[in-house]
Amino acid sequence: xxxGLDEEIILKVHNNFCFKKYPDLTILLNVNSKTGxxxxxxxxxxxxxxxxxxxxFHELVQKKFLELAIKHNDRCRVIxxxxxxxxxFNEIIDQIKHFFSVNA
Numbered sequence: 001x002x003x004g005l006d007e008e009i010i011l012k013v014h015n016n017f018c019f020k021k022y023p024d025l026t027i028l029l030n031v032n033s034k035t036g037x038x039x040x041x042x043x044x045x046x047x048x049x050x051x052x053x054x055x056x057f058h059e060l061v062q063k064k065f066l067e068l069a070i071k072h073n074d075r076c077r078v079i080x081x082x083x084x085x086x087x088x089f090n091e092i093i094d095q096i097k098h099f100f101s102v103n104a
């Protein structure tokens with residue numbers, strides 16, 4: 001459970017409002033909490049609700065997303081986002097091409 005909601009409640013809400021539709025491909029950018037928060041703090045975005053949570057919260061969110069990616073490995077691809085932008089960009093493009101069998 002993260003943020004007071006368990007997966008079953010989230011799934012029920014999703015199914016009711018999204019008519020049990022899911023994306024063909026979900027790309028999860030997996031980054032450790034320290035790196036992610038440091039990157040966010042470099043931006044000029046004012047919104048910071050999540051940044052004010054303790055590191056344990058961010059680690060739990062990351063863990064739960066990774067669990068979902070494993071559970072839905074037919075459509076989820078995890079990319080190590082601790083790398084630089086160019087690496088991440090190229091990995092995303094490669095995953096999209098591979099998933100949709102695009103030759104380029």
